Amino acid sequence: MKPAINRLARAGGLLRHGALIVTAAFALAPFVWMISLSLKPTSEIFQPEFHLWPQTFHGFENYRVALTTAPMHRFLLNGLLVCAAIFLLQMLVCVPCAYALAKLRFRGRDTLFSAVLIGLLIPPQALAIPHFVMLHLFGLLDSYAALILPWAISTLGIFLMRQFFRTVPDELIDAARLDGLGEFEIIWRIMLPTAVPALAAFGIFSVVAHWNDLFWPLIAVRSEELSTPALGILLFRDDEAGQFVGPLMAAAVIVAAPLVLAFLFAQRRFIDGISFTANT
């Protein structure tokens, strides 16, 4: 009896690996394909037989074209700058508000919290027209401000931080007050350090969302030198050099790489961060 069960268990394990390899191949194929093409000359990409590894290595040439004909480094820096500025602003605005909602009793608190909950329901794309009009009125279209300012408030950020702050014991705050700390000192020096996990989760969510966003940058900016990575790769494709598959795939690798690498280095944090924010 025993060997039969063992054999069955081993067969089950193999079946599991077999099935998961197929689905993982589906998930990973575009990445492998992208890297493979980014290393090939055009002639090889168009030839009838396919080799995963290039027969003539053309990688340096493709990446050189991608990096020199479009300001790829500029797109990445813009992405970094915009994501950092958005997250910083969101933190500055959300954290004090979340503290008040979680720990203070004041008139209008329930109304404000209801407003935050309703705000969670509003899809950001629905605000594009008025945001565009407002930026137009202030002459701010096609600037970094246009990419950053509409995202200064995040109801998700307020909500997440508020939920977390509620778990911080009141005694901690009372003790800090007795020690003579002002309310803003309490927020930034006592509350914030306790909320690092929630903050990291929200930060990852925010950065991933804005690094990958195409909809809003497409509306807000026209200049190439202001483009974020997602918009930059489109400009590159519609440019002359982007007509060649090799350099285009090299550009795609460059745009996709930062988040993919960050993810590979901190998988747990990314997976927890994104599923944690989704669970609210």
Next chain:
Amino acid sequence: MTAHPHSIRDVPASDLDRRRFENRVAWLTTAPAIALLALLLFGPVLAVAMFSLTDWQIGASSLRYLGFDNFRSLFADRVFWKALSNTALYVAIVVPGTVALGLVVALLIEARPALRGLYRAAHFLPVMSTMAAMAIVWGTILHPTIGLVNRLLAAFGISGVNWLRDEHTVLSALAAIGIWQGFGFAMVLFVAGLKSIPQSLYDAAAIDGADGILDRLQTVTMPMLGPVTMFVLILTAKRAFEVFDTVRVLTQGGPNFASDVLLHRLYTESFDFMRTGYGAALTVVYLAIVMLLTLAQARLLDRRAHYT
């Protein structure tokens, strides 16, 4: 009690003082958020509703009140209905595909400990990736002659079509990309759900004689995953409903509007054609549908109710 030298104010003594104190602090801490909520969120929603009743165009100095004319012409527009039905069809393909695939992968990953972390990371990678870049990659994968898909089909003697230029295949091709991007996310949520099922339930089921894999699935796993499944369904539907990047990058809604979707329509009318009033009417419709979906989520899951 002496205050610390850094102290801004002494700790208030009486209850009334304390309430005043908290009120004042609350105003200081919430003022920026309240101002920005009004300026960037609720004001704009009202503005969209107002724009939708006018013929205003961005930059124009005058506008006329039209009543519901924009909505009337929207509902008479064949392209709008095409985009709406395409969106519905896209959601109808992506949601079951994503949820089923995510569930199966989650069950397989959690069935045994071997290589769990590796499989989870591999399946999650598309969720993180920049869709604009990956859509361009998918464009080459679906290319009629050099694409991976048609090369694979050719190996089996099947001649593939031009997936993204064929009216009959374009929406399914985009839906496949949608499933590719989302199923790892569904998987992660299902894994979390699976982990929260207490072992004692499986033990109890085993005592009752349900100890085969299928028995366990049927008597314990699936019923316990009910709420998570509902949640993943609605979340996936919301994300599918917001499809834009792949359409914009790969098809621009073509050929012959076969892949036009609501959000792409909204973008084109509002920012390519600069028909602000009409675009605003479209936005109102879009907003209404998304909010209904989210409210359905809140109702079905009864999550938000616990927070207030």
